[in-house]
Amino acid sequence: MSFDIDKIRADFPILQQTVYGKPLVYLDNGATTQKPNIVIDRISDFYRTTNANVHRGVHFLSDKSTQEYESSRDFVAQFLNASSSKEIIFTKGATDSINLIADAFTQSILKKGDQIIVSALEHHANLVPWQIACQKTGAELKIIPINEKGELIQSEFENLLSDKVKIFSIAHVSNSLGTINPVKEMIAKAHQFNIPVLLDASQSVQHIEVDVQDLDCEFLAFSGHKIYAPTGIGALYGKTEWLEKLPPYQSGGDMIDQVSYISSTYAEIPLKFEAGTNNYVGAIALAEALKYVQNIGLKNIANYESELLNYATQKLNEIEALKIIGTADKKASALSFIIDKIHNYDLGMILDKMGIAVRTGHHCTQPLMNKLGINGTVRASFAIYNTKEEVDKLTNALLKAQQMFS
Amino acid sequence: MSFDIDKIRADFPILQQTVYGKPLVYLDNGATTQKPNIVIDRISDFYRTTNANVHRGVHFLSDKSTQEYESSRDFVAQFLNASSSKEIIFTKGATDSINLIADAFTQSILKKGDQIIVSALEHHANLVPWQIACQKTGAELKIIPINEKGELIQSEFENLLSDKVKIFSIAHVSNSLGTINPVKEMIAKAHQFNIPVLLDASQSVQHIEVDVQDLDCEFLAFSGHKIYAPTGIGALYGKTEWLEKLPPYQSGGDMIDQVSYISSTYAEIPLKFEAGTNNYVGAIALAEALKYVQNIGLKNIANYESELLNYATQKLNEIEALKIIGTADKKASALSFIIDKIHNYDLGMILDKMGIAVRTGHHCTQPLMNKLGINGTVRASFAIYNTKEEVDKLTNALLKAQQMFS
Amino acid sequence: MTINEIQDQIVEDFSVFDEWLDKYQYLIDLATDTPQIDNQFKTNQYLINGCQSRVWLHAELKEGLIYFTGDSDAIITNGIISLLIKVLNKRTPKEIIEINLYFIDKIGLSQNLSPTRANGLAAMLKQMKLYAVAFDAKSK
Amino acid sequence: MTINEIQDQIVEDFSVFDEWLDKYQYLIDLATDTPQIDNQFKTNQYLINGCQSRVWLHAELKEGLIYFTGDSDAIITNGIISLLIKVLNKRTPKEIIEINLYFIDKIGLSQNLSPTRANGLAAMLKQMKLYAVAFDAKSK
Numbered sequence A, B: 001m002s003f004d005i006d007k008i009r010a011d012f013p014i015l016q017q018t019v020y021g022k023p024l025v026y027l028d029n030g031a032t033t034q035k036p037n038i039v040i041d042r043i044s045d046f047y048r049t050t051n052a053n054v055h056r057g058v059h060f061l062s063d064k065s066t067q068e069y070e071s072s073r074d075f076v077a078q079f080l081n082a083s084s085s086k087e088i089i090f091t092k093g094a095t096d097s098i099n100l101i102a103d104a105f106t107q108s109i110l111k112k113g114d115q116i117i118v119s120a121l122e123h124h125a126n127l128v129p130w131q132i133a134c135q136k137t138g139a140e141l142k143i144i145p146i147n148e149k150g151e152l153i154q155s156e157f158e159n160l161l162s163d164k165v166k167i168f169s170i171a172h173v174s175n176s177l178g179t180i181n182p183v184k185e186m187i188a189k190a191h192q193f194n195i196p197v198l199l200d201a202s203q204s205v206q207h208i209e210v211d212v213q214d215l216d217c218e219f220l221a222f223s224g225h226k227i228y229a230p231t232g233i234g235a236l237y238g239k240t241e242w243l244e245k246l247p248p249y250q251s252g253g254d255m256i257d258q259v260s261y262i263s264s265t266y267a268e269i270p271l272k273f274e275a276g277t278n279n280y281v282g283a284i285a286l287a288e289a290l291k292y293v294q295n296i297g298l299k300n301i302a303n304y305e306s307e308l309l310n311y312a313t314q315k316l317n318e319i320e321a322l323k324i325i326g327t328a329d330k331k332a333s334a335l336s337f338i339i340d341k342i343h344n345y346d347l348g349m350i351l352d353k354m355g356i357a358v359r360t361g362h363h364c365t366q367p368l369m370n371k372l373g374i375n376g377t378v379r380a381s382f383a384i385y386n387t388k389e390e391v392d393k394l395t396n397a398l399l400k401a402q403q404m405f406s
Numbered sequence C, D: 001m002t003i004n005e006i007q008d009q010i011v012e013d014f015s016v017f018d019e020w021l022d023k024y025q026y027l028i029d030l031a032t033d034t035p036q037i038d039n040q041f042k043t044n045q046y047l048i049n050g051c052q053s054r055v056w057l058h059a060e061l062k063e064g065l066i067y068f069t070g071d072s073d074a075i076i077t078n079g080i081i082s083l084l085i086k087v088l089n090k091r092t093p094k095e096i097i098e099i100n101l102y103f104i105d106k107i108g109l110s111q112n113l114s115p116t117r118a119n120g121l122a123a124m125l126k127q128m129k130l131y132a133v134a135f136d137a138k139s140k
Ligand SMILES: Cc1ncc(COP(=O)(O)O)c(C=O)c1O
Pocket: A252, A253, A275, A276, A277, A278, B030, B031, B093, B094, B095, B096, B123, B125, B126, B171, B173, B174, B175, B200, B202, B203, B223, B225, B364
């Protein structure tokens, strides 16, 4: 399929919205994406025709719901190129997925003296759970530093590798700087020390091709709402042998095999990690969103968005006193910047009044902002439905704002 | 508002569905309820007009989303009569809510020699997390036994009370037998020993009035999907002083105040317990569902459903060889039964073929079934849209099934 | 009779019913035909996972042919076991491994084949094939 | 001028703008009017939570009247502080406690009053009232 931007925009009803009388220019896709009609309708149709609780029923609707839920799992597996559907666990989102793994490692692997590696670019969701794991177990957190372009310093990463490291958890794409980390190479290096790797793909699955077998990561986490799916659903991929050996996270219905008042035995994976009534409608809508993305094609998406990002970078660089934060050679989606003497928050407020939605502040990467010596940035983050005209609007709005504050 | 059953049925589009060419008779409400148009439309409309990530944005849509999310919290607080909105935490569902509390008690309160009380009626979701808490801390699980009607034996409960008990967690209404437990009195008794109480209201909020201040429970958990709201959302109520002193559960964005690479400080309640992007659309739809319920009125609902349950009980009792399991004086929604010499699963299959959706098996209460010496039951569970005609269909179908197996 | 002759026969038997309930009545009636498993095999080892009812299945190889017996505490499940055994009994491992089982679809029970289905038809079938594979391996 | 006279004046000042951007331009221009907080008070203790920009607010009681000073690292926030101080400065604690603040609504900034709003207008207002309550209690 070729990339037909008009058709794509027509798929997203919210883009027809106006804000303060101005057409909405939605550039806050790093925070959450908008939903195409096909996903919204999937949810409504499901509730209108099929809904019943999964896995437990002998009746027609329950069976149909279960089939749709499980084939959604199959689709997620296919989308990530997992080797089996049982390697896919449906979670609440990336934060839930990462917490699940951090908890399992806390319970069963980490000990005093062990180490955990993360990077200086991490979102709080991939930092705080590991800090807590360290507090609970006495393990130590090691941070891969960045260079002035916002790229991880590979030699420093290599220095951190050792047999002491029990897990390495890293963002595929940085949410605040847009840096695409060379994770395939980094995973291979970690494997030389038998270190399992958790990939935080929250900012990558929607922008570039992700193949878990090619990358060879042990775990991968992402959120549905950032890839055109509803809120409240996400996925965790894990290699079978790892999921089988890790202890369960939450407990309750569906995740157990036998229960007595005294004790319980657990179900097989993936159900072992899915306690209670899962968000099966969310899972079904997630699969629908992934199908939508797959139909457009991730190669096409990556090309289109990268062209957009380059165009925006060039345009913004023409603005005097504007400084782009994060100038890695390989970037996706996010464009962070500051303007001399104007607070990012002031800029955000003025852009908002011109109908342009951007994010301001630390983007849940406070330590990174401290490291960079800034209090935050304005971040424009692009998705498949954004256009060069929107980039022009952003540029003009920034020029206008500059005037207002001068 | 008076109870207009035709109008109510018209609100639920799935009830117009046929199954194997027969009109759907949906009596599996204990597993999950169907959704009224107003809730389904709320989700679609939100995605079409308003969606943006909450709490973090300076822009118009983000602000609007946040306001709708927070006013949904206000509504849940009002629905439960909580004294403040910050006592409401949005979770994935009842299982998530109970796991949160069990984890917090495991982390910060339970020690070897302590005790936890649950009842013989509990759903696995309110049993297994406490078993695991016991395994992790060395605390001991005490079970309140039931009498032959399926009621908790109060004198035995009183015998279990002591200073050793650190938490008492109990279902308001039993999902498999329908028993309404006298929780207000039991909570008062527990308080004499300063024991905090978690109420599993998964099977009560949708059927009878629940007022947390009147009941005086410390915590309360329920799932949205069982009260006409979507999957993937639920709530946890907790008294302010308790939520303030318990440690956080998951960690990530939004739940922290300050983060450095070394450590982090936590946000105020309720955000302390809401890590990552929460299911804000689910929360908004949950509030819509609760409004729908409140408009009909829980008194009216309780009256109507209780009449239905009585009618069904009387009708089913007329069937020879049928035995109702659970004959408590006070019951809500669930009607469990077995028929001599016919496996519950066989019955369920035949009812299904007549368009009647019931649940069969242990209903996630395996220990209770073992205790009762049965391998499961057929459970019909009623909601606001069920009718006496549907009860008649169930009765006739059971008679027909009896013939088939004789 | 060949495997396919038996399958065709079953399809014909079911073709007279156009009501679901009649099909199930027939399954119920078939239940009594199931070659009864010896009581000594009614143990956890022979229990099949994934069914709401309990299902035991036993197989043995005699003179190159597999003999299946089974039982369930639910009658309809027993009827289904009975059908499966009718088709698969006294066949060589190789025949079972290579079987093209079309009758389930034709009699309208294929919805029951979903692995998520509580009756475990899929699980039973899988177990029968596993027996065949095991016997086949042994005889090599 | 009375509190309401000042409020009415602000409403009038804003009434000439029908474009959002002009209102914000006016807020930006107002920012320089903010009675500057003494540097010694620009500490965490005087920092207001709940704003994306940093906001410091200080109050002192002199001869029964409250004197507010403030600052923010964001200009628009400073403009808002300036408006609030215009209205609330040099009033008695009682006046501030009992105030009916209608100008925010009338100039179209009431959306900014939501407690979830990142600019923290609600948080600032709350802090100012807290000062008033504290001074009021002390003087009793
Ligand atoms: C009494 C009771 N508690 C807890 C649960 C668990 O709810 P969920 O599966 O929505 O987390 C259920 C649902 O079946 C229930 O009936």
